[in-house]
Amino acid sequence: xxxxxxxxxxxxxxxxxxxxxxxxxxxxxxxxxxxxxxxxxxxxxxxxxxxxxxxxxxxxxxxxxxxxxxxxxxxxxxxxxxxxxxxxxxxxxxxxxxxxxxxxxxxxxxxxxxxxxxxxxxxxxxxxxxxxxxxxxxxxxx
Numbered sequence: 001x002x003x004x005x006x007x008x009x010x011x012x013x014x015x016x017x018x019x020x021x022x023x024x025x026x027x028x029x030x031x032x033x034x035x036x037x038x039x040x041x042x043x044x045x046x047x048x049x050x051x052x053x054x055x056x057x058x059x060x061x062x063x064x065x066x067x068x069x070x071x072x073x074x075x076x077x078x079x080x081x082x083x084x085x086x087x088x089x090x091x092x093x094x095x096x097x098x099x100x101x102x103x104x105x106x107x108x109x110x111x112x113x114x115x116x117x118x119x120x121x122x123x124x125x126x127x128x129x130x131x132x133x134x135x136x137x138x139x140x141x142x
Contacts, residue, residue: 001135001136002022002023002136002138003137003139004021004022004132004138004140005020005022006029006140006141008029008141011033011047014033015100016030016033016047017030017116023131025127027110028110028118029107029110029118030099030102030108030110030117030118031047031103031105031106031107032103033047034047038087038088039074039087039088039089040074040076040088040089043105044104044105045104045105047105048074048076048092048141049074049141050141051073052141053069053071053138054070054138055067055070055094055137055139056068056070056078057132060095064095064096064125066094066095068092075089076088076092078090079091093106094107094109094128096109096121097118097121099116099117108121109121109128
């Protein structure tokens, strides 16, 4: 199983920055700030809680190949219909983006960092997807 590790910095009022490590690579990340108002964090307005997640392949409507995070114990599901009683978050993805406004509750990687933004996000996504391929993968967030 492929393993990825995301070490976050403390959230600010507008974003959460971090470093994602995998296969001897390190990329930067940007997410929205932590808002613990619901299981898994506030939908569309929060990063997900720290913990361990299964990563599964997902294709966005744009055709971009990305990965989705799943951990029912933390209130994070793949699809809306997977949530018991409609409670919890779903479709939390690692996908290209440069700022916390680009991710709506997801994680955006970048090869570089400029203030509260990441740079070269599509290139970072390419590296992540090349590493994961079709293999099972898990992400640990601290």
